[in-house]
Amino acid sequence: MSISSDVIRGYNDTMILYLLWEKPSYGYEISKQIKLLSKEKYIIKETTLYSAFTRMEKNGYIASFPDQNNATGKRRTYYRITDSGRAYYREKCAEWNLTQEVVGKFIMKGERMNGDN
Amino acid sequence: METIRNYLETMFMNLPSSPEIYRAKNELWQMMEDKYTELLENGKSENEAVGTVIAEFGNLDELAEDLGIAQFLQQESKVPQGKPFPLETVKEYLADKAKNAFYTALGVFFCIISVCGPIFFGALAEYFDADGILGATGGCSLFVLAAVGVGILVYSGVRISKWKNIGQEHYVTDFSTTEYIHQEMEKYKGTHALLLTVGIVLCILSVIPPMIMDEFSAYSEIWDYCSGAFLFLMVGIGVFLIVMSSMKLDSYNTLLRLNQKDTIGGNYVPNQQNAPQYISEGVAVVMSVFWPTVTCLYLIWSFLTFDWWKTWIIWPLAGIIHSVIKNTLKKQG
Known part of the structure; x- marks a missing residue:
């Protein structure tokens, strides 16, 4: 089954910030990492990714700068995380933990789900 | 590659040309190009690569709010642009x-x-x-x-x-x-x-x-x-x-x-952007026939008098007059 984009929408930012935590990166690299880390269960659309970039940049969570790839020499727009981006990421993580805890209470496990009553 | 480019350009064709939209188009193109190149490197056929890139592109509606183009995307679905x-x-x-x-x-x-x-x-x-x-x-x-x-x-x-x-x-x-x-x-x-x-x-x-x-x-x-x-x-x-x-x-x-x-x-026509806008229709009409008129005057004067050694003066004079008119009667902004 594939993941519903409505559910994951609120967490695209979290994934992007996680990937930018150590070092700056660019569009395709990020989408590739998301695909890789999610074991191809989630493939982010280009428009979704770019929309997240512009929104987070406007909010000051990330900053963009042009840079050249050392290997290929191709110029790309790179993004790096800002301090308020790190703060926002911590918030989102806390929010997720809470969400997971609450929703988790209502998720049936094992045999019980298969029974009719 | 050409197919992807066409696809992207067609998606953006009817959007207003603004720096934000240009940037969005270029960024999206970068990502699509990167993905396409890597798919080919991984041994995918060209058709497969193009298919994957387009399927994973998404929808411009997602960008509508960020780019302030919501009304254009709606408009497009209502009335055909042409x-x-x-x-x-x-x-x-x-x-x-x-x-x-x-x-x-x-x-x-x-x-x-x-x-x-x-x-x-x-x-x-x-x-x-x-x-x-x-x-x-x-x-x-x-x-x-x-x-x-x-x-x-x-x-x-x-x-x-x-x-x-x-x-x-x-x-x-x-x-x-x-x-x-x-x-x-x-x-x-x-x-x-x-x-x-x-x-x-x-x-x-x-x-x-x-x-x-x-x-x-x-x-x-x-x-x-x-x-x-x-x-x-x-x-x-x-x-x-x-x-x-x-x-x-x-x-x-x-x-x-x-x-x-x-x-x-x-935006495809470079000379379209350069074509100056004048303050009134009349000026625009006069300016559009400026050079042909000058040419006619030059030929008439020259053929009537055969003073070719002095009729050339029309050209530098016309050049000066043209730039004066262009700069004073041009629509500002």
Whole structure:
């Protein structure tokens, strides 16, 4: 089954910030990492990714700068995380933990789900 | 690669051209290009790669809010932005216009050389001292040639009228079609430069036959008498080349101007952005006929006086006047 984009929408930012935590990166690299880390269960659309970039940049969570790839020499727009981006990421993580805890209470496990009553 | 480019350009075609939207398009293109390249490196076929990239592109609606283009995306689904102008029609139009450019130029050519008839037969009449029949033939030839010229002009005008709604209705061309027109125009520009140069040179050199033939008049007076005919013949050929080539070039520009100016698709024409906007329609009309008028004045003054050594002053003067008008009457902002 594939993941519903409505559910994951609120967490695209979290994934992007996680990937930018150590070092700056660019569009395709990020989408590739998301695909890789999610074991191809989630493939982010280009428009979704770019929309997240512009929104987070406007909010000051990330900053963009042009840079050249050392290997290929191709110029790309790179993004790096800002301090308020790190703060926002911590918030989102806390929010997720809470969400997971609450929703988790209502998720049936094992045999019980298969029974009719 | 071309397919992806077309896809992206078509998606953005009707959006207003603003820095944010340009940036969005370029960023998305970067990502798509990267993905495409890597898919190919991983051994995917070109078709597979194109399919994957387009399938994973997403939807522009997601960007609507961030880019402030929501109203354009909605508009697009409500009213069509214009009738599509497909590639086959473009080719048909260009071919038709090229033929028409030839006919129009030919008509103008006959009108110009119509005066050669009376001059030539007049010279013969003078030479053989037989004014009657030769003089009459000359007079007739003027009207015959002029009639042929006007006939061709009327024919070409009627012939091209089937395309007249191009300027009136709103048509749009998609990215690959626009690209095709643009390439064709770039290809033609070399030929245009050559034809235009030869045409102008012929017009300028047209004064040479009378000068040379003047010298021949020592051998035979007939050379002197009909030298004017050669002048008009050269001017006729020169004008023919200029008119034909300019009209053909103009047909490319007409097509490239179909897309709305303020959209991404309409930004394709560099000279469209450079075309200055004037404060009123009247000024714009005057300015559009400025150079042809100057050319006419130059030719009339020159041919009437044959003072070629001073008539050239029209050009630098006209240049100064043109830039003064352009800068003072241009619409600001």
